[in-house]
Amino acid sequence: MLICPQCKFENPNANKFCQNCGTSLTHHACHECGMEVPLNAQNCHNCGAECGTVWLAIVTREEGGDWELGSWQDDQDDLPTLPLSTEQTLPLAARPVLKAGSYIDKEQRYQLLEPLEILDDNAQATEVCVRVLDCQPYQISPIEAILDNQNQGLFTATDPEISIPKLAKAYVQLQSKGQLEIPAIHDAWQEGNTQVVLIEDRSDWPLLIDLWKEETTSSLQILHWFYQMTQLWAVLEPVRCRQSLLELSNLRLDEDQTLALARLYRESDAETDETAEDETLSLTEQPFSVKVLGEIWQELFRQSQRTQFGAVLQILEDLKLGKIQMIAQLRSRLEAIASDLEASAIPSFSPTAHQHPTAPTLIQLEDDPDEDSSARSDDLPTIVLSMQLSSLEDVGCTDVGRQRQHNEDYFGIDTKIEKQEFPRNRVYQARGLYILCDGMGGHAGGEIASELAVNTVKQYFQEFWQTNQRPTEANMREAVYLANQAIYQLNQQDARSGIGRMGTTLVILVIQDTEAVVAHVGDSRLYRLTRKRGLEQITVDHEVGQREIARGVEPSIAYARPDAYQLTQALGPRDESAIYPDVEFFDINEDSLLILASDGLSDNDLLETHWKTHLLPLLSSGASLERGVNELIDLANQKNGHDNITAILVRAKVRPNMDSQK
Incomplete structure (x- = not known):
C-alpha cells in the first residue's frame, strides 16, 4: 500500500493520487526550489539538489555461503546473474558488478547509486555497503509494518512467527525503544545466504574525531561524550552490538553535537559463545569488558593530538589496570569529574560571567548493570550538567478554516x-x-x-x-x-x-x-x-x-x-x-x-494523532518551521476545518554549558 505523505491515508499501490486528499503519489516538491520532481529521481532537474530518498544498504553473506543477489535480473539488462560459483577462477579485478542504476531487489524498488562489486566467494570479506535510491518511498516496507504493529502492541520482534533477518533484529529492537542514536531501519530481507538491510544514511554526518580535534572543544564537552558512550554501551549490550562503539569511523555527531552511530556492528558469534562457555573468565579478559572503552578513548586522544586532562588520565590508567570493571563504576568516576569541573569554574570578568543561570540536563544512569540495561526510567540516578540556549526560532500562522466567514x-x-x-x-x-x-x-x-x-x-x-x-x-x-x-x-x-x-x-x-x-x-x-x-x-x-x-x-x-x-x-x-x-x-x-x-487545531486529538509525522521532524534545525506550520494548518483544515485555526511554533535548542571550563 502507498501511505499518503500529507494525510497518511492508505492507498492501493497503483494509485497516482491520494484517494483522500488528492496529493500526488508519484511526485514531490523539491525542498530547495519547490519544483515537482518524480519520486524515482535522485536530484531535482531544476536546481540539482538531492531530493530523492536514499538509504544505506548493508549486504552480508554467511561465511562459507555464496553471494545470492541479482539472480532475478533480465538477461537483456547486461547485468551479472548470481550466485557466482566458487569454481570460477576469474581474478578479483575481473569479477562482475551490479551496475549503478540496476536494482538490488526483485521488486525493483531500490536502485543502486554506485556499482556494487560482487566479491569472490573465497574472499574473507563477507559484507559490502552501498547507497541506494528508494524509487517507491511512499510504499510501506515489511519492517515498517512490523514496527508500526509493535507500537500498537500487537506483537514484538521477538515473537517466533515474525521473520526478521538476524542482521536486522538489533535495529528493530532498538528502534522500537526510541533509540535515536541508532540509525533507523527501513527494510530488510534475505535471499539464501545473503542478507540485505536498509538503514538511514548517515555517511555525511560529521565524525566525532574531527570535532574532538578542534581547539574550541572543551574538556566538559569531551566528558559529555564519555557519558554518552557509557550509556550507549548499556543500550548495545543486550543486542550484542558493543563493537559499534569501537570503530572510530562509526562515531558520528548529529546537528546538536550529540553522539550517534553510523550503523551497528555485531559482536562475533565466536566471541559470544566462548564467553558464554567459560563463565570463570575474568572481566578484564572478556572481549567486551569496559576496558576497551578506555582503549578507544585513548585512541581518540592520540589521533586528535589532544592532551589527556587531569582525572580522566587516571580513569584511563585504572581501566587499563582493571581497577574499573563495571560500567556503574566508570559512570561514578565520570560523575565526580563532572562535578569537579563545574565547581572549579571561577567567575571572572568575561562575557560568560554575566550569563543568565541555565537549567540543568539530566543524564540517566542505571543502578544495576545486570538488569535490562536498555530500559529507560526516570527513577535512575542522574548526573547534572548545566544547559544553555543555543538557538530560539519561532513562527505563527492563523487561518479562517473551511466553515467560518x-x-x-x-x-x-x-x-x-x-x-x-x-x-x-x-x-x-x-x-x-x-x-x-x-x-x-x-x-x-x-x-x-x-x-x-x-x-x-x-x-x-x-x-x-x-x-x-x-x-x-x-x-x-x-x-x-x-x-x-x-x-x-x-x-x-x-x-x-x-x-x-x-x-x-x-x-x-x-x-x-x-x-x-x-x-x-x-x-x-x-x-x-x-x-x-x-x-x-x-x-x-x-x-x-x-x-x-x-x-x-x-x-x-x-x-x-x-x-x-x-x-x-x-x-x-x-x-x-x-x-x-x-x-x-x-x-x-x-x-x-x-x-x-487554538481549539481549531487541537480538536479531535489532531496533534496527539499526527505529532510523529507533522511535529517531530520540526525538532531538527534543518526543518523549516514556516513550512511546518503551513502543513499543520492544512492538516487541520482536512481533519477539522470547522473553526478558525491558529498555531505558534517555538523551537528551542540547548547544549551543555561547556564554556566555563576548557
Missing part, C-alpha cells in the same frame, strides 16, 4: 535575541513572548476581544519586563487581569449582555533563556514536544468536562454531558473576580518544540 483568532510574537561570538566561547541570550487568543462573540466581537487581549499583554511585558529574569507568577497574573479588564470595560461601555458580550481565550508563553512560564484561561493550549518524552499537553482546558474530572468524575461520564466542552473561564464577559488563570513554570533542558494552539 471571519477569523476571530489572533496571535502575537515578540522575540529578542542577543548573540556574541568570541574565539573560545559564545554568549546566546534570548527572551520570547508568545500570545494566542481565540475570540468569541461573533463578528466585530470575538475579533476585537482577541486582538485587544494580545495587544494589552504585549504592552504590559514591554513596559515591565526589563530584566534578564523570568517573569514571576504575579507578573503573569497581572498581565491576564489587565487583558480581562480591557475587554470587560469595552463590554460595559457598549452595554453588551448575555451571549452578546465578547470574550476570548488566552494562552501566554514566556521564555527567558532556558526558563519558561505559561499562563492560560480557556481552552487554547500549550503543548511541548521532545525526543525523549514525545508530545505532552502542558495546559489543562478550562471547560466543564475537565472541571468534573477534577472533582473525581470518570472522564467517560464527564464528557458525556451535553455541556462538557463549555468554557468555565474566558476573558472579558466578567470582571477579574471570575478569572483564575493557571500559571506553570518549567525549564527547557532538552531540545524542545513548543506549540501554542
